Amino acid sequence: MKVKVIVTLKNGVLDPQGKAIQQTLNGMTFDNVSEVRQGKYFDIEINEIDESKAKLQVEEMCKKLLANLVIEDYKIL
Amino acid sequence: MKSSVIIFPGSNCDRDMDVALKKFGFENQMVWHNDAEIPKSDLIVLPGGFSYGDYLRCGSIAGKSRIIKSVIEFANSGGLVLGICNGFQILTETGLLPGILQQNKYLNFICKNVFVKIKDKENKYFKKIKKEVLELHIAHNEGNYFCSKDELKSIEDNGQIAITYCDHEGNEYEKNNPNGALKNIAGIFNKDKNILGMMPHPERMIDPFLSGEDGSLFFENLIESL
Numbered sequence: 547m548k549v550k551v552i553v554t555l556k557n558g559v560l561d562p563q564g565k566a567i568q569q570t571l572n573g574m575t576f577d578n579v580s581e582v583r584q585g586k587y588f589d590i591e592i593n594e595i596d597e598s599k600a601k602l603q604v605e606e607m608c609k610k611l612l613a614n615l616v617i618e619d620y621k622i623l
Numbered sequence: 624m625k626s627s628v629i630i631f632p633g634s635n636c637d638r639d640m641d642v643a644l645k646k647f648g649f650e651n652q653m654v655w656h657n658d659a660e661i662p663k664s665d666l667i668v669l670p671g672g673f674s675y676g677d678y679l680r681c682g683s684i685a686g687k688s689r690i691i692k693s694v695i696e697f698a699n700s701g702g703l704v705l706g707i708c709n710g711f712q713i714l715t716e717t718g719l720l721p722g723i724l725q726q727n728k729y730l731n732f733i734c735k736n737v738f739v740k741i742k743d744k745e746n747k748y749f750k751k752i753k754k755e756v757l758e759l760h761i762a763h764n765e766g767n768y769f770c771s772k773d774e775l776k777s778i779e780d781n782g783q784i785a786i787t788y789c790d791h792e793g794n795e796y797e798k799n800n801p802n803g804a805l806k807n808i809a810g811i812f813n814k815d816k817n818i819l820g821m822m823p824h825p826e827r828m829i830d831p832f833l834s835g836e837d838g839s840l841f842f843e844n845l846i847e848s849l
Binding site for chain 1: 679680683687715716721722723725726727728729730767769770771774803
């Protein structure tokens with residue numbers, strides 16, 4: 547089955563790329579954009595038919611590799 | 624004294640480090656990232672570069688490579704482990720050092736000489752260096768040191784801040800902070816101070832004709848302290 551994961555920066559952690567994207571959007575006439583936060587998206591194909599087992603495994607992957615919990619949060623979709 | 628420099632795919636300061644270590648008397652060996660064990664060493668160095676193309680996060684893939692298990696064992700048994708630049712990033716990703724190196728605040732790759740202040744001399748890395756301020760070279764895109772407030776308090780309380788960015792007199796002004804790092808941090812220790820991660824490259828400052836000699840002071844002290 548396929549499991550989707552989104553990794554985002556925690557609130558309050560500086561995101562210079564998001565800031566640059568926001569400023570560019572503002573310059574492109576999208577001047578009502580007040581903040582952009584950039585994140586990562588993972589599509590994980592896993593050979594497991596039991597959804598809860600798969601998600602448990604992906605949870606471990608997030609903690610050990612996909613996200614760095616010092617600055618990032620993860621969400622399994 | 625025996626040292627080992629680990630080579631990851633994408634390391635590019637490994638040979639400079641090899642030259643520097645040998646110049647100051649180390650018997651150095653190069654160790655491939657996919658080896659299972661590290662030969663007997665007094666010092667392990669994780670060199671600068673772009674291990675695994677900086678995929679996912681800088682140092683994250685190298686932090687799970689085959690050789691890392693023995694680096695962690697060596698470090699946990701009190702062995703000296705030095706991470707320079709990408710090596711510092713790898714040490715934070717393995718959890719051997721607290722915090723993380725984020726992208727530079729102003730999104731630029733920085734390549735220049737900087738001054739750093741030695742904050743602690745009760746350790747083998749800086750013990751006998753007579754200077755308080757060193758001129759070293761930095762070259763990185765992710766050197767912006769960050770950790771939680773609690774973690775910062777803990778590393779300050781334990782004297783784990785090794786070096787900070789400063790001016791030539793040792794003043795740690797914000798304008799001397801090249802990348803936005805918390806408290807101008809350029810390098811930190813673990814609690815026992817046998818592990819050091821730092822962004823500046825001492826191996827690039829060992830020849831007066833090419834750059835400078837403050838890196839020489841670092842290696843001279845290291846071989847004497849061991």
